[in-house]
Amino acid sequence: MVRVTEELVLSSDNVTLYHAADPLLGHLPLLLFHGPSTTANYTLNSSRVQVHVFTPAGFQSFPRITISPNSPFYGVVHHLPREFQGDEVYRALAFALFKYFTELPDGVKTYLKNLYPTRGRRPGSAPTLFSEQHAAEIVKDMVQSDHTADIIETLQDALQTQHISNVDLDFVLPPGAIVPLQAADLEDVPDDEDDILDPTLRQYGGYTPLIRLFGEPVFLPTSRLRRAPSKPTALNRSKSFLKDQKVELRMKLTELVETEERYVGKVRELVKHVAADFRESAQARAPGSLSPSEEELEKLFPSSADGILQVNSAFMEEMRRIIDDTEEEALKDMETPTMGFMGSKLGRTRDPSGALQIARLFLEWFPKFTECYQDYIKASQHFPTLLNSFLDQQSSFKQRVAQAGEQTIRSILIEPVQRLPRYSLLIDQIVGCIPMTHPALQPMLKARDIITNICSMDDPLPDKPHVANRLRNMVEAWPLNLEPQGRLIAAADFTELAPPFQPLLNQSDRSGIFLLFSDCVVILKKMSGNMTGRELLREIEKPSAAGLLISMTNAAGGPAAYEFVFTGWHDMADVRFTEAVDGTLFWMTSTSEMRGAHPGEHRISKAVTSRCFLLQEMYEARASKWGEDVVKARVEARFSEKEREDPTWTLRSARMPDSNLGLHAAIFQEGADQLIEGRKEPAPIRVVVDHDRGTKGAPVGHYGVEIVVNVTTNDMKKVSMLTVGLNGRQFQDEVALEDFLPTMSRRGEKQHDNP
Known part of the structure; x- marks a missing residue:
């Protein structure tokens, strides 16, 4: 959290309130707090005073001012009535108020002039707004308040400090710096644990250490990408693959195949026997029969079940082949633990457990499940109602259901609906068995996402x-x-x-x-x-x-x-x-x-x-x-869905430990001559990395850019930073990589301070 407004430093022990209404500013009250200066170097110095001014234009403190006749602000004193010119308090009030008026930004003065126009008054009947005479006219009418402490307490509520806890920024890399990973790259497991848990870090090449500082990716949904990628629910962070873990993994893989075989058997029973028998009876249905027609029966036994049987039978055969082919080598591998297990490129082609081959099989076959399973799931929502309505009729259909067993039919109808979530559970159990360095980890998680998307049955986003x-x-x-x-x-x-x-x-x-x-x-x-x-x-x-x-x-x-x-x-x-x-x-x-x-x-x-x-x-x-x-x-508005779905675009968030300020960085590559379709105005903060490699910058003050940080990565152990803000202030730093974010955060705060 970063404070962005000044803290109100007022104490009723040190100041007294004077107030008056200002006829030129809507007859609103102007408050001036006066007292001896109490700054550290001038405690109760009678030659210097503190004055704090509150008007419709805002609050301003003058903690230590000297009322000197040589000051350009002293002329206001001569506009006071003679009896006030000799009063040191009223001299100080007039001096401070005119100083306040003089230092108001032109935009504020223009706004107040338009808000409280003086047109229609007799010429000469009122002083010019914000002039010496204006300040003197107000001060001569000021009276001392008996409620200084109460007013200060109220002002402290009204002018309490304001803060920000989150900022967004554009973090721009040179063109060609980001190379998206291919599916096979997920089977390579690097040494760094962060790179294992967040595979996308690997696409940044030499910039990975810099990107890692910004934390994990943050998911923003699009019409096509509705949910964040899976993370392991029970991750084994060890890099060793112990004997017990190997045995447990093989048991889970075997369980996967065996449950698949039983499941395919039930679907075959549903399609080849139960559905086939009822369909045959419907074809031979006599006119006027109360039994359901072929069209009605199709709703209870949809043809998508036939598709499920076909695809899962072939899927099961492939799984059984992998388990059989890896049986002997897996048993040998179980005899000894694997210490410091690493998923190198060698690991892609040789995984004795069979887990990697199964994961590849999932990625190949799960997408083929989508159409038939989603059709069946949609149809299944009406199964209970349909079956109940058919059974309400005294028909031969009711007799055949009784012979087959009503509960048996209800159970077998729901089998395909229940199978998909079980794949997710089994994948979670498999992931829990393998070390985080196993090459099957990321492919398994991607396979789990495919199942999740099939099960979600997402309706189209409301347009x-x-x-x-x-x-x-x-x-x-x-x-x-x-x-x-x-x-x-x-x-x-x-x-x-x-x-x-x-x-x-x-x-x-x-x-x-x-x-x-x-x-x-x-x-x-x-x-x-x-x-x-x-x-x-x-x-x-x-x-x-x-x-x-x-x-x-x-x-x-x-x-x-x-x-x-x-x-x-x-x-x-x-x-x-x-x-x-x-x-x-x-x-x-x-x-x-x-x-x-x-x-x-x-x-x-x-x-x-x-x-x-x-x-x-x-x-x-x-x-x-x-x-x-x-x-x-x-961030979501700034970048089109098409750009956000591109793997070279990522949103990452980091929170500064000292200030708890959240930095939300849109990370992408962009060349100086590129124009991105659908891109809106840049973020207020733009970090340009290695501009000399063709990275697209942005001048401060254009299109809403308030701060630009030009970063030169050098050898990535130390980086050079040039921070420029709207107020023209510049900061040049050379810092260790781990100090990059804290330094950038501090420099950003200073750009908002008064120079």
């Missing part, structure tokens, strides 16, 4: 118009022209807090939900009911009967019943999120006006501003989790 249409029917005043192009990622419950941002105040009428899409964020207000963000997501994806009735009624123009009302939305590029130190609050600061503001009674200001929210439900006290989801959403 974007579908999501927008569902929301349009569930949310009052959802704009007709708003159809987010990004994936709907999260929904966060909140209560918006008004200044001074004290959560204990009753503000239930300001409750709502943030909808986080990868390309925008939508703000909904809760109207009635108690639906949470998580429930709203579920209702969008899989509507309940009640929810469907309500939304369809709303869509058809019936009596409206909305639980949410649309209040506005922002493009993700137009907002920044920061969080409280305890994770309960977060602030959303906009750089452009809010869009789609509600036109009626729920209308809120669309002006550029900063809003504070108390997180609730699943994000309660987890602002850092919200920040992480936002960062990942930005």
Whole structure:
């Protein structure tokens, strides 16, 4: 976590509050805290004072200023009434306020001039905004407060420090630096444990030590890739292959073949006998018979079962051949342990246990299971209802079922459905037997992923118009022209807090939900009911009967019943999120006006501003989790699905141990002359590796780039870094590889500090 706003250093023991309303700034109060300077080198030095200024333009501290007639700010004193010019407190207040006005950024002054226009007043009736006379007019009206301590406590709530826990960055390698692994490469097992557990590290060649610093890959779903690759559930981290482990592995492989043989026997019984007998009877069915017809029977005994029998019979024969061919050598190998087992290229061609050959067989045959098994699984959802309806009829079919045994038929029908998950269980058991250096490890895990994908029976992802249409029917005043192009990622419950941002105040009428899409964020207000963000997501994806009735009624123009009302939305590029130190609050600061503001009674200001929210439900006290989801959403929006599915693109996340700052790095290769189709604007932080090898850079200040780190890898033991930020500050470092991330993190923080 990194602090991005100044800490409020105020003590009622050392300062006194003076205040006045400013007619030129909407009659809002201006607060000035005055006291003797208490900095370390000048404790209670009477010639220097501290003044802290709070106005609609923000808070600024002057912990040690000297009220000198030689200062360019002293001219304001001459605009005070004579009786105030001799008062050292009022001289200091006027001096500090004019210094504050003078140092305001031009953009802030312009914004306030537009917000509080002075047009229409008689010329000369009011001083110029932010002038010496303006400052003097305010100070002469200032009175001392009797509630300094209370006001300071309130300000400390309102101006509490804001932090970030997560940042995203682009980490750009030279063109040709990443060489994707081929399937056979997974059987090579390197010496390094990280490379074993994360095979993708090997594709970076000489840059692997640098990439390893960024942690493990983070999965972002796409339409085609719906779930993260498998990891071993019970990994044997030993590099030795003991006798007992070899025996257990061989037993598991033998069990795999034997259970497959029994399974194929049951499927053969289903297809060749049970289904065949019933099909034959259906063909000979007399007109008017109550027994099911051939078409009806096809739903209970689908032809996909025939396909399963065919593919699994051939699969079983191949497995039996491998087990038989490796039997003798496996028995010999069991007699001695293998110490320091390494899966070299030699290991690809010779694995006495047979595990590698079985893994290769899985990779060859499991994809052939997809169509017939998924068809059968879909059909099986109706088996109980179909069978019950057929048995309700007094027919010869019912008699034949009774003869065969109703429970026997029900059990045999479900066998193919239960077989696929058992492959996953057996693979987990096999992986638990082998050392992490065994060449069969990664192929086994890839085979497990194939089974998982077949079993998942994933429906197509809801297309974007579908999501927008569902929301349009569930949310009052959802704009007709708003159809987010990004994936709907999260929904966060909140209560918006008004200044001074004290959560204990009753503000239930300001409750709502943030909808986080990868390309925008939508703000909904809760109207009635108690639906949470998580429930709203579920209702969008899989509507309940009640929810469907309500939304369809709303869509058809019936009596409206909305639980949410649309209040506005922002493009993700137009907002920044920061969080409280305890994770309960977060602030959303906009750089452009809010869009789609509600036109009626729920209308809120669309002006550029900063809003504070108390997180609730699943994000309660987890602002850092919200920040992480936002960062990942930005990454997802920046790169097309096609690019993210390419193995040369990876998202990796590392968390700094000292600050707990999460670095989320999109790692890819890109040449200076490349233009990537579908790519959006770059990340605010861009790390360019070995620019002299043709890596594409980005100038600071262009397309939203705020910090550029140019890295020269040298011999990879020490790397050179040049960090440049928007404020023009540069840092040149040469650091050991292990210090690269901490140094980059520190330099990034300093770029946000005042120079």
